[in-house]
Amino acid sequence: MRQLLTGARIFTGETILDGRSLLVGDGRILDIVAPGRTPPEVVRTVALEAGDLLAPGFLDIQVNGGGGVLFNEKPTPEGALAIAAAHRRFGTTGLLPTIITDTPDRHRAAAGAAVKAAAQPGSGVLGIHFEGPFISPQRVGAHDPRFVRAPDEDDLAFIGGLPARMPGGRVLLTLAPECVEDAALSRLMAAGVILSVGHTMASAERVVEAFDLGVRGVTHLYNAMPGIANRQPGPAGAALGDGRPWCGLIADGHHVHPLMMRAALAARPRGRMMLVTDAMPPTGTDADRFELNGRTIYRRDGRLVLADGTLAGADLDMVTAVRNAGTLIGLPLEESLRMASLYPAEFLGMADERGRIAPGWRADLVLLRPDLTVKGTWVEGEWRGA
Template sequence: MRQLLTGARIFTGETILDGRSLLVGDGRILDIVAPGRTLPDIDRTVALEAGDLLAPGFIDIQVNGGGGVLFNERPTLEATLAIAAAHRRFGTTGLLPTIITDTPECHRAAAEAAVAAVAQPGSGVLGIHFEGPFISPQRVGAHDPRFVRAPDGADLDFIGGLPGRMPGGRVLLTLAPECVEDAALSRLMAAGVILSVGHTMASAERVVEAFDLGVRGVTHLYNAMPGIANRQPGPAGAALADGRPWCGLIADGHHVHPLMMRAALAARPRGRMMLVTDAMPPTGTDADRFELNGRTIYRRDGRLVLADGTLAGADLDMATAVRNAGTLIGLPLEESLRMASLYPAEFLGMAGERGRIAPGWRADLVLLRPDLTVKGTWVEGEWRAS
């Protein structure tokens, strides 16, 4: 069905256009239409509010849960779809359900769920993110240290085999590069796995070596890694000084001080910082606690914490992250939106498909009110109100 979306402003991924309409059909963007142009064969015209903004749908590469569901507790197809549905209310049209450090059985079940979800049209599931278990025992954060380990041959076969079973999907693995040998890193990347540095005690030199090998990302910059010091810059210092990797940023005002977020953006090339939520089950609910590997996580004053105050994921959705990028960091709206859509798409190798509004690109869109709350989304051209 060919639909013409009219009335709202359009953010293309580069600039905001006024007075244009958007033609979509068969799950794709067909054209950006100038005023006064006559179009034949329109099945439906949708009048949008003049003050609203059409933007590329948000892409979140780090989502542990939502809608009351924790992926580690329910590594099933139904859980991945429930998590995606919960985050769609906040403008996220594509995400990577994220399984943190757990048993091999849990990881394998999560992988099967993701393979099935990617194959389901309109699911909004883009693949899977393994955050661990190949991480530093000194930087586990809320991960269960019982399950932290180095990869063996069976792990490499399993993870390396997933991209071939997930056409169009992505497999992201967060690891500590000091805990994984170069040969294993290269083997995984050759199989199509995207690697990211995180939960690490690595030296800056070791992190740069990982970037040299082709590691593409840094997971939740500053968090679960040593702080920057003048003689020991560590992973975060390496990330700020090296223009190659994409860095995820949890812009909730709790994980990273706003000044440090501004410092990161000032240091890094444009296009290499992404907003992530690191969201947990309370997103989209009024729950005040949940269980993670037998431990209670409390929702307190916008934070998710263990009893000792350790941060355990974030009480954040992507629309709030976009708003915070403006209010806490001082970014222009266009750049905040790119950090939630275009840049993660580029990190995942999905540029040309997602992250822009242009002819031929997927009709994955978010409709924002003037206050940047979400009115609704289109995924593959199908509308759903928030």
């Protein structure tokens, strides 16, 4: 059905337009309509509030849970869909359900679930993110060290075979490059797996070698990696000094100090920083705790922590991250929105149909109030209120 969305401002991914309307149909954006022009064959006109803003739907590459569901505990199609539905209320129209370090059987179940969920039209599930298990035993964070290991032939065949099972979907793997040989990295990337450095003790030199091979990302910059020192810059220093990778940033004010976030933005080329939530089951609920691998995670003062205070994911949603990018980092609204939509689309290789409002792009949109809260979303042109 063709719909004409009128009255709101429109953020195209580059600039904010006033006085325009948006024509959508068959799940796609058909036209940005200039003032005074009425396009033909409009079935329905939807009047929006003048102060609201239409923007590209948010994309989140690191989502462990939401709506009371943890993907590690419910690695099923229903679990993935429930997580996507919970985050849609906060403007996220596409995400990668993320399974952290766990057993091989749990990883395989999660992969099968993501394949089925991603195949459902309008699901919002874009693939899967494996955060581990091929990480440094010294930088496990909240991951269960019992399941940390190096990849074997079965792992490489399994993960490398996933992109072919998920046409149009994406497979992202966070790993410690000092724990995986170059031949394995190259084999996975040749199969279509996107690789990201994280939970690592690697030297800066080893991280740059991984970038040279084609590793594209850095998972939650600064977290689960050594700090930067003048003669030992480490993974974070490599990420700041090398312009090639995309870096994820948890902008909750707890994982990274605002000054360090500003330093990262100043050092990185425009377009290479993305907002991620690293969200856990409490997102979208009033729960004050949940279980992860038999350990209780507590929700305290905007943080999710183990009993010893170790951060365990984030109590964050994407629209809050967008607001924080303005208040904590001082970014213009347009750049904050790009970090939640266009830049992750580019990282995932999906910028030819996501992350912008332009003719031919997917009608995956978020409608924001003037205070940057979410009024609702369209996924493939279908509206759902927040």
